[in-house]
Each structure stands twice: as structure tokens, then as C-alpha cells.
Amino acid sequence: MSEARDSFVRHLAQTSESPIGLEIDHAQGSWLYATDGRRYLDLIAGIGVSALGHGHPEVIAAIEQQARRHLHVMVYGEYVIETQAKMAARVASLLPAALDRVYLTNSGAEAIEGALKTARKYTGRSALVAFEGAYHGDTMGALALAGNEAFRAPFGPLPGPVRHLAYGDARALDAIDEQVAAVVIEPVQAEGGVRIPGVEFMAALRGRCDETGAILIFDEVLTGFGRTGRLFAFEHYHIVPDMVVLAKALGGGMPLGAFCASGKLVGTLSRNPPLGHITTFGGHPVSCAAGLAALDFIINQRLWERAETIGERLRRRLEGFIGPEVLAVRGIGLLIGIEFREAARARQFVAETIARGVVINWTLNAERVVRIAPPLTISEEELDFAVEAMVEALATLRGGR
Numbered sequence: 405m406s407e408a409r410d411s412f413v414r415h416l417a418q419t420s421e422s423p424i425g426l427e428i429d430h431a432q433g434s435w436l437y438a439t440d441g442r443r444y445l446d447l448i449a450g451i452g453v454s455a456l457g458h459g460h461p462e463v464i465a466a467i468e469q470q471a472r473r474h475l476h477v478m479v480y481g482e483y484v485i486e487t488q489a490k491m492a493a494r495v496a497s498l499l500p501a502a503l504d505r506v507y508l509t510n511s512g513a514e515a516i517e518g519a520l521k522t523a524r525k526y527t528g529r530s531a532l533v534a535f536e537g538a539y540h541g542d543t544m545g546a547l548a549l550a551g552n553e554a555f556r557a558p559f560g561p562l563p564g565p566v567r568h569l570a571y572g573d574a575r576a577l578d579a580i581d582e583q584v585a586a587v588v589i590e591p592v593q594a595e596g597g598v599r600i601p602g603v604e605f606m607a608a609l610r611g612r613c614d615e616t617g618a619i620l621i622f623d624e625v626l627t628g629f630g631r632t633g634r635l636f637a638f639e640h641y642h643i644v645p646d647m648v649v650l651a652k653a654l655g656g657g658m659p660l661g662a663f664c665a666s667g668k669l670v671g672t673l674s675r676n677p678p679l680g681h682i683t684t685f686g687g688h689p690v691s692c693a694a695g696l697a698a699l700d701f702i703i704n705q706r707l708w709e710r711a712e713t714i715g716e717r718l719r720r721r722l723e724g725f726i727g728p729e730v731l732a733v734r735g736i737g738l739l740i741g742i743e744f745r746e747a748a749r750a751r752q753f754v755a756e757t758i759a760r761g762v763v764i765n766w767t768l769n770a771e772r773v774v775r776i777a778p779p780l781t782i783s784e785e786e787l788d789f790a791v792e793a794m795v796e797a798l799a800t801l802r803g804g805r
């Protein structure tokens with residue numbers, strides 16, 4: 405056992421009894437290179453982070469340049485830091501005009517917490533609405549929204565009250581009333597098993613929030629920046645949320661999150677009391693520099709269009725898997741789920757695919773669903789390689805090999 409693996413096992417706090425356990429030497433493009441000399445095609449992109457793949461030269465150059473200029477100099481929001489200010493302006497320029505303020509954080513969960521605090525303070529209400537199957541992160545507030553009781557139960561009492569509604573069911577929306585501060589929703593549930601609600605549901609949700617004054621928060625942590633075939637997934641639904649939460653691809657591989665809203669809404673955080681929501685590292689200059697370089701690339705190359713075309717082609721090919729083991733294949737852009745009839749088969753499929761040099765994984769709240777979310781820059785040849793590996797893995801399940 406290598407020294408690193410020994411320390412990993414003995415000293416790194418584990419969150420799973422069966423981690424994937426690849427020992428990474430380096431990563432480049434769509435590939436992870438392991439210390440045993442094997443390489444693996446990365447079809448999960450660090451769970452949606454590496455939209456440009458790994459080691460993108462423009463991102464690396466931006467990191468080096470900012471690191472030489474300065475690292476951390478002051479807690480969030482006190483000094484004018486060019487890369488932070490540029491990042492806020494850049495994100496605001498990509499969102500609808502009403503969402504012109506960007507609060508930068510370290511992670512997705514932290515951004516969710518900030519969004520919840522903002523909504524509660526602005527409305528003076530406490531109740532929250534979330535959806536069955538939802539995943540918004542693992543801090544207390546974000547966890548309270550989680551749509552899977554098994555993950556919430558051991559950690560209570562969690563902030564509340566939270567009402568969990570059926571995802572995609574307009575009839576459930578009557579539960580949103582004048583007590584509700586915020587409704588938090590993923591425009592596509594990834595951990596929930598790649599579930600895509602209808603346009604009518606989202607229109608009804610927007611309408612219900614308007615009627616009751618509840619703040620509508622879209623969690624685009626995973627869907628943002630092109631993954632679903634639009635720059636932001638809310639564009640599929642032709643509605644504008646009151647807040648958008650971002651992270652993952654935002655930092656170009658560095659830790660960065662954000663919640664974005666109108667000045668009126670976010671302004672509530674600077675009074676009564678002032679400094680009511682602060683963070684030391686939020687919007688770290690190196691993360692912002694990396695994120696800006698990644699964003700430039702995504703915008704210049706219009707990577708969301710690429711995600712839509714190659715995602716659709718990939719989904720069609722995977723639909724050929726539907727049969728005795730596979731119940732359904734669904735997806736939007738480069739976020740695709742393969743739904744097995746049995747969780748054990750899904751797990752076996754993941755293991756067989758990884759053994760063939762392609763990394764995929766299952767989803768937290770829908771253990772029968774395997775998720776595919778590669779870098780948006782993945783090539784057609786690499787996708788051919790991935791499909792071939794998955795065809796072989798499925799054949800093994802069917803006893804063909």
C-alpha cells in the first residue's frame with residue numbers, strides 16, 4: 405500500500421465505507437491518471453465542477469498570475485479586490501437584469517445558507533419549502549431542505565419548519581402560503597435521479613411565489629454554466645427566480661460559490677445588524693481568477709450549445725441500454741441518468757464501468773440511477789470510448805461476458 409493510501413485509510417476522515425479509492429497522480433483534459441499507471445475517463449467531472457476538464461491552460465495561467473499578485477488580503481467585502489469585483493460583475497452580466505448583486509462564498513452549501521438567511525430576514529417569515537429528492541448541501545440549513553429523510557434524521561433538530569413537496573407536481577404548490585420565506589428548488593434534480601420537471605410546473609411555482617410573497621430560490625449549483633444545454637437551467641422554463649445559487653463550475657476547479665439577487669433583497673444583509681452575514685474566505689481572489697478564466701472560455705466557446713448537441717447524441721445512444729436491467733434513460737444536455745430496475749445492478753454497472761477505465765457514479769437520493777456528467781469539453785472520440793466501456797459493462801451484467 406502506498407504511503408498516501410495508508411494515510412487516506414488511517415487518517416483522512418471517511419464518509420463512505422466503500423470509497424472509489426482511485427489514487428490520482430495527475431489529471432489532464434477529460435482524463436484522470438492514477439498512480440498505478442492506468443488512466444480513467446472522467447464522466448462525472450468532480451461532480452459537475454470540471455466543466456472545462458482538468459488542467460485547462462487558461463485557468464492555470466490565471467491562477468498563477470493571481471497567486472503572484474496576492475492571495476487572501478482581507479475578509480469578504482471590506483477591500484476592493486479587482487478579481488472579486490470583476491467576478492461579481494461578470495456573473496451579474498450573465499443573469500437577468502433584476503439579479504444584479506452577487507454574494508461570493510466558498511461552497512454551494514454556504515451559498516444556500518446565505519440565501520436562506522437573506523430570504524428570512526427580508527420577508528420576516530420563517531417557514532421554508534423544499535422538494536422530495538432534493539439535495540442542497542450538508543450544512544444544517546441546507547440539510548434541513550434535503551428531500552431524503554434518511555440523511556436528515558440522524559442530525560436533527562434541523563432549522564425549520566420545512567415543508568417538503570412532491571417535485572414537479574403543481575397540485576402540491578398550495579402548501580406555499582404567506583408563512584413561507586423561501587422556496588428552494590433545483591431546476592433539474594441531479595442527486596434526486598436526474599429528474600426534469602415540466603415547464604407548466606415551474607410557471608405555476610413562479611405564480612404561487614408571486615401570490616404569496618415567498619422568495620423563489622433556484623439552486624443552480626450543479627446545473628449552472630452550460631451543463632443542461634443552456635447557460636443557466638432556469639432558461640428552459642422561461643421564468644426568472646428571485647435568487648440564483650451557484651457553485652461547482654463557477655470556480656473553474658477552485659472552491660467558489662455565490663448567491664445572486666436584487667440589491668433590494670441582498671441589501672438586507674448590510675443593516676440591522678450590519679455585518680450580519682460575513683465570511684473570511686468567500687470569493688477568494690485565486691478562486692475568482694480561475695472562475696473568470698473558465699467563464700470566459702465557456703462564453704467564448706458557447707459550451708452550453710455543445711452540451712446540448714453532444715448530450716442529446718449520447719442520450720440517444722444510451723437509450724439502447726433500455727431492457728431487462730435498465731428501465732429508463734433521461735437527461736438534459738450533459739447531465740444524463742440511467743435508471744436501473746435494481747440498486748444492486750446500478751452499483752455493479754458502476755463498478756464494471758470503472759474497471760474498464762471510465763468513471764461514472766450513482767446518485768445520492770435515487771440509488772437505482774447512475775449519473776453521467778462529463779466535462780463539457782469532452783470529445784466525440786472520448787464519448788465513443790465511454791459508450792463502448794458501458795456496453796461491455798452492461799453485457800457483463802447480462803451474463804454476456
Ligand SMILES: Cc1ncc(COP(=O)(O)O)c(C=O)c1O
Nearest residue numbers: 511512513539540541625626651
Ligand atoms: C444542487 C446542489 N446544491 C448544493 C450542493 C452543495 O454544494 P457544496 O458541496 O459545494 O457545498 C450540491 C453539491 O453536490 C448540489 O449538487
